[in-house]
Amino acid sequence: MHILNVNDLAASSIPSPVQPLLITGANGTLGRAFQRICAIRGIEAVALNRSQLDITDPISVERALTQYNPWAVVNTAGYVRVDDAEKDFERCYRENTTGPTILAAACAYRDIHFLTFSSDLVFDGNKSAAYVESDTPRPLNVYGNSKRLAERDVLARMPNALVVRTSAFFSPWDEYNFVYYALRAGHRKEAFDAADDVLISPTYVPDLVNVSLDLLIDEERGVWHLANQGSFTWAELARLAADMGGLDTSFVVPRSVNTFGWPAARPVYSVLGSKQGNLLPSVESRMERCVAEVMANLKSAPEEAIAVAS
Numbered sequence: 001m002h003i004l005n006v007n008d009l010a011a012s013s014i015p016s017p018v019q020p021l022l023i024t025g026a027n028g029t030l031g032r033a034f035q036r037i038c039a040i041r042g043i044e045a046v047a048l049n050r051s052q053l054d055i056t057d058p059i060s061v062e063r064a065l066t067q068y069n070p071w072a073v074v075n076t077a078g079y080v081r082v083d084d085a086e087k088d089f090e091r092c093y094r095e096n097t098t099g100p101t102i103l104a105a106a107c108a109y110r111d112i113h114f115l116t117f118s119s120d121l122v123f124d125g126n127k128s129a130a131y132v133e134s135d136t137p138r139p140l141n142v143y144g145n146s147k148r149l150a151e152r153d154v155l156a157r158m159p160n161a162l163v164v165r166t167s168a169f170f171s172p173w174d175e176y177n178f179v180y181y182a183l184r185a186g187h188r189k190e191a192f193d194a195a196d197d198v199l200i201s202p203t204y205v206p207d208l209v210n211v212s213l214d215l216l217i218d219e220e221r222g223v224w225h226l227a228n229q230g231s232f233t234w235a236e237l238a239r240l241a242a243d244m245g246g247l248d249t250s251f252v253v254p255r256s257v258n259t260f261g262w263p264a265a266r267p268v269y270s271v272l273g274s275k276q277g278n279l280l281p282s283v284e285s286r287m288e289r290c291v292a293e294v295m296a297n298l299k300s301a302p303e304e305a306i307a308v309a310s
């Protein structure tokens with residue numbers, strides 16, 4: 001007698017007995033980190049990219065939810081080009097506001113959990129103490145406003161949705177974050193301009209994913225602030241990473257954020273605290289391990305050897 005196992009079930013037309021976690025934005029920084037950590041934690045997950053699930057298309061959303069029958073949806077899809085959003089506002093609102101709202105409505109209809117991500121850029125920077133969940137969002141740019149509206153509309157359609165506000169990702173798992181850019185510049189002995197009058201809460205992506213999953217599994221709801229402990233200017237963050245990487249920090253060139261000429265205004269202060277307590281460890285404790293991995297990658301990458309030699 002042949003005993004069917006999960007692999008046989010997966011290969012056959014019989015649906016798997018395990019409802020998966022469905023992750024949108026599979027090709028993005030956060031989407032790829034969720035896949036990595038779900039695999040580590042043994043959480044059955046299905047990650048879909050834009051062509052497989054377009055969050056702005058209700059038909060695409062319904063097809064995916066029907067096909068995979070998830071117990072929850074984690075939305076990591078979004079528009080993150082803050083400066084481009086000032087002109088590309090239609091796409092920004094479509095992907096950051098309309099998309100999550102469609103997902104929330106579909107999850108509410110199926111009575112399944114829903115997690116989506118917002119940003120510190122919903123705030124105006126006029127506080128001098130860490131922002132908490134009850135503070136009123138007053139965004140300074142289109143991107144921040146698209147996130148504010150998403151929070152409002154998602155929770156209107158699904159009051160028990162989980163909305164995580166976070167900020168300033170750093171991670172050794174991708175090359176598209178500020179800390180990686182700074183370390184690569186230092187490794188190449190190139191000057192790196194960094195804003196020295198904007199205070200933010202850097203967030204170690206693996207911590208963000210792990211704690212977000214814990215909150216989702218615990219069926220937490222509403223707005224939660226998740227960022228590592230400690231506030232830094234971008235220049236201080238670049239110097240912290242460089243110092244931990246054994247680099248001379250003089251390549252970091254501190255400048256006022258107003259001298260960069262960026263189209264989108266940034267709040268000069270958007271440090272995130274939480275009424276729920278400090279759920280993530282200190283930035284310093286996480287930066288050590290992040291820098292070690294990034295520096296090892298930089299030193300071993302052939303293109304970096306050429307860049308440093310030239």
Ligand SMILES: NC(=O)C1=CN([C@@H]2O[C@H](COP(=O)(O)OP(=O)(O)OC[C@H]3O[C@@H](n4cnc5c(N)ncnc54)[C@H](OP(=O)(O)O)[C@@H]3O)[C@@H](O)[C@H]2O)C=CC1
Binds near residue numbers: 030031
């Ligand atoms: N990066 C950061 O520092 C911070 C990020 N966040 C939030 O975290 C979330 C993830 O950010 P991050 O991982 O950095 O972003 P990425 O740009 O790395 O990933 C976003 C992904 O979303 C996909 N996407 C965009 N529109 C759609 C759509 N209509 N349907 C399906 N997929 C879509 C993109 O696909 P494609 O590749 O095809 O464009 C991309 O792969 C966002 O909501 C962002 O606002 C919050 C605070 C800080």
Ligand SMILES: Cc1cn([C@H]2C[C@H](O)[C@@H](COP(=O)(O)OP(=O)(O)O[C@H]3O[C@@H](C)C(=O)[C@@H](O)[C@H]3O)O2)c(=O)[nH]c1=O
Binds near residue numbers: 082083118178192194
């Ligand atoms: C590239 C670069 C950026 N910066 C500063 C300015 C900028 O505010 C900050 C980060 O630059 P970025 O372009 O990555 O992103 P910026 O758009 O400011 O950062 C935001 O991204 C979105 C998605 C968020 O939700 C925010 O939490 C935050 O992480 O670093 C420098 O100081 N020097 C540099 O060379």
